Each structure stands twice: as structure tokens, then as C-alpha cells.
Amino acid sequence: MPSDLTIEQVSARRRLTVAALFMTGAASLVAATTLMAKVLGQDLLGPPLPGFMVSAGRFLFAWMALVPVILVMRPGFQGTRWRLHAARSVAGWATVTCIFTAAALMPLGDATAISFLNPLIAMVLAIPLLGERVGPWRWGAAGMAVLGALVLIRPGMAAFQPAALIALGAALFGAFEVIFIKMLTGKAEGGGEPAIRILFVNNTIGATVALCVALSVWQWPTPQQWLLLVAIGLVMVTAQSLFIQAMKRADASYVIPFFYAALVFAALYDAAVFGVIPVPLSIAGAALIVTGAIVLVWRERVNRVAES
Template sequence: MRFLSFISRWFNALPIVIQAAWWMSVSAFAYAASIGIAHHLTARLPVFEVALGRNVFALVFMLPWLMRVGLNAMRTSHIGMHAIRGLCSAANVWFLFGALAVAPVADVSAITFLMPIIASVLAVMFFREKTSPVQWLATVTGFCGALIVIRPGMEAFNPGLLLALASVIAGSVVAMLIKGLLKYDSSDTVAAWLFVSHTVLGLIPAIIVWVNPTWQEVLWMVALGYLGTVIQRAFNRSMALADATVVLPFNFTRLIWAALFGFLFFSEVPDIWTWVGGTVIFLASVWLTRISTARRKPPG
């Protein structure tokens, strides 16, 4: 205990930027590990079953929090909007796991960097946020990076990457819905409805295609659920400590981890175009974030 206390004091004494970078790196590692586990599980188990296992165990790890906030966290007058958000969020996971069942881990990870780019387009469409030619240039650059990774019409084309793209689109819609919901409900309410809707929506599809998992696969699902909570908590903590433009570059390490896990555990060697396309997408995302942050800052 003394050692842990010493580590805690030492870490808290570090500059805020270093703490933020650490938490973003932890989130990136956990994300890469989670898609690696999903890649392993979906080789034998149906996508819906793996997604349900992840959601159920994530809910278990969040039970202490749910018990603390109580049923008040579920009160809302916008159940329909929560239901749509839950469906889109479930689709985000289903598409992602479907992509991981047939496509290399590193390629899928590279495509997920499109999230802030697609979210910015949706923000213009749904919230009429003002944009500039430079922002559109960053957006187009990001999509060019996606084309480099996916390479439609070429021999190396993997249709599974279209599922990854669908996952990113669904995730971007979720981000927009959350932005709208937070105008009416607390973050606790939004989070509580997410866990419940994920489990309810995924239950029937999972039962229909159910394959009895081994004990080892159940343990992997437990790890998947735990990593899901780590990803969110570490990411949120990082963003709370420093500006997005400072910490987002460390999120790129998830592509490095994903490539390493793919190589070590699945003998997958990402080609040069995965690295080139992933880098283009990531740099475009950081560029777009910097522009958006600069526009929000008051002059002077």
C-alpha cells in the first residue's frame, strides 16, 4: 500500500500535460487490446454474442457507479432519443466486431481515426455549425487517407473495411446524439441509458445465433468489458486535463499497438499503405481538431 501511495503522489506531482498524455496512451493501449480480443473471439463466436458479452461485463464493472447514483440516473423525458442513440451505439459495436472478424486489426484501427472527421461533417448537417474551406480541406484529406487504407477496386481490397467505415459512421451519429441529449439530461443519465439499451438491444440477436463459449472465451469477454470501461475513463480523464490538440497525438499509438498485437498473436503484417493511410487520417483528424479548438477560443 505504501508503494502504491508513493506512486500516486509521484504521478500527481508530474506536469499536467504529462499526466494527460499518459491517460490518452492508456486509452489507446486499451482500445488496441480490446479490438485484438474481439478479433480473436469473432473467429469462432458470432458478432452479436461477443458484443453482448462485452456489454454485460462492462455493465457489471459499472454496477458500483450505478448503485451510487441510483435509479434517478434513469429519469428522462427523451426516451425515444435515448433509444435511437442506443441502437446507433449498438450498431457501432456490431459493425466494428464484424469488421474485426474478417479484416486485419491494424487496418480496422486505422479506419477508426475517421471518427472526428465524420463527426464534424454531421455537426454541420445537424447543428449547422459554421465551417471554413480549411476545415473542408482537412475533411477531404482524411477521406483520402481512408481510400488509401481501403483501396476499393484493387486486389488488396477487403470488404470488411466497409464494415469498419459503417462502424465509424454509426459512432459519429452517436456523438451527435450525445451532444443533443446533454442539453436535456445529465451525463449520468446518458451513460446509464447506454449500458441498458446496449444489453436489451443485443440480447435477442445474440440468443438467435448463440454458440456456447468456452471458459477461456468467457474470460476474454470479461477482459473486453473491463477494457471498455478503461477506454472511456482514461480518455475522459485525459481530455479533462489538457486540450484535445495536446493529447490527441498520443491516441495515434493505438495503431502501433494494434499492428503489434496483430503481428504477435495473429501473424498479420500491415503493409505500407495501412501506415500511410492511417497516418494521413490521423493527421487530418488532429488538424481538424486544432482548427475547431482555435475557432472556439475567445479572441485575446
């Protein structure tokens, strides 16, 4: 331990390191779920499963994994804002369904990058919904990310990816989910709710909605597909837990940029399993989106410091 550092400073550094590792781990697992969704959406283990069925597996088996935790922790549900939870859960289900569907139809890196537009869209939505003010830095970050999305989608060009519009839908629904999460965890209007309650209620409502919709396109999965559906649920709830632990240990402005490693993991997984190598335009578009998102996170930190 360096002599010029106090015990408190060393402890703080370790906490930040652990937070970064947790968030990077969450990113790798989220990317892994999109890879599994891509496998299920193709004819590798049997007839391709519709995105509705894949998202149903994600929510159902995540919920089943959380039930024992809830039975042990026994969190109270008094004061739960069910309407807000319902809105967040439906938005989350739509986000997952869109990204899983897009993952089966286009390169994972491109689909993941486009879905990363959600914090920028949430910034715009926060103006009318949360009364937040947006300055030139944030608008500049949003413009940069939109330019990156246009590079990835390439409208009007021969390389136009129709599936990218589905990934764009994931970003839009994800932005609404971000807004609802802010309302659930904020201090206004009844105060923030416990993280474990938010996680359990989200997966309960999400599983209910996802299963009801999946019945309309139901086809019996093969044994290998069942195993992968279970894996998606377990991996996703693990990713959510790591995400929460990272957020507990450090400010969002510090740990959120580590989550964008999901883009790198998605590209690596796609290359290893499907042999898909990102083209230069895809790399450039993804870089613009991630840079815009990081600028947004940095600016929020600057504003928070200025207000304190």
C-alpha cells in the same frame, strides 16, 4: 521544480501529463478489445463467435461492472433524455459490432484506422444536424482522411478488402454517436448530463439491444471464450473511464490526438499475436486519416480561441 515556474503552472503541467497518460491508456485498452474480438472471431478458442455475440459480451459485462459504482454514487436520473440516449446507444452498439466484426476479418491496424474516420464524418453530419459551419481547413482535413480511407480500402484493386466496408460502417455509426454525445453533453436544450449517468444509461440500453440481437445467432461459448467476453466488457468500461478522466483534466483539442495511439497499439498487438505486419500502403493510408483527424482537432481549437 524550475524557479521560473509558479506552483500553478507546475500543477497545470502535471494535470496535462496525467491527462495524456490517461488518454494513451484508454487507446491501448480500446485496441486490446479489438484484439480480443479478433481472437473470438476466429477458431483459436473454439468455433468463431459472431460479431453480434462479441458486442453483447462487451456491453453486458461492462454494464455489470458499472452497477456497483451506480449503487455507491446513486446519480439521479431525473431529466434523462431517454430518446437521445437510445439513439446514441443503438449507434454505439452498431459501431462496436461493426468494428469487432471487421477486426476478425482484416488487419487490426487497417480496421482501426478506417474507424477513425468517424470525427470527420461527424463534422459533415454536424452541418445539417447541429447547424455548425465548416471552413476550408476542415474540408481539407476531411479530404485528406477520405484519401487515406481509399488507400486502405483500395476499391477496384486486387488488394481490395471487403471487410473494410464493415469498418467504414463503424465509422459512419460512430459519427452519429459523436453527434448524439454532443447533444447529451451540450449546454443547449436542458444542459449537459453527468458523465456517469451517460455511461451507465449507454451500457444499459446497449446491453439490452445487443443481447436481443445476439439471441438470433446464439451459440454457446467455450469456457475460454466466456473469459474473453468478460474481459472485453471490463477492459472497455475501464477505457471509457480513463477517457472521461482525461477529458476532465484537459481540453479535447489537447488529449484527443493521444487517442490515435490506438492505431499503433492495434498494429503492435496484431503483429505480436497474429504476425500481421502492416504493408507500406496501409501505413500511408492510416497516416493520412490520422493527420486529417488531428488537423480537424487543431482547427476546432483555433476556432474556439478566436470566438472567446
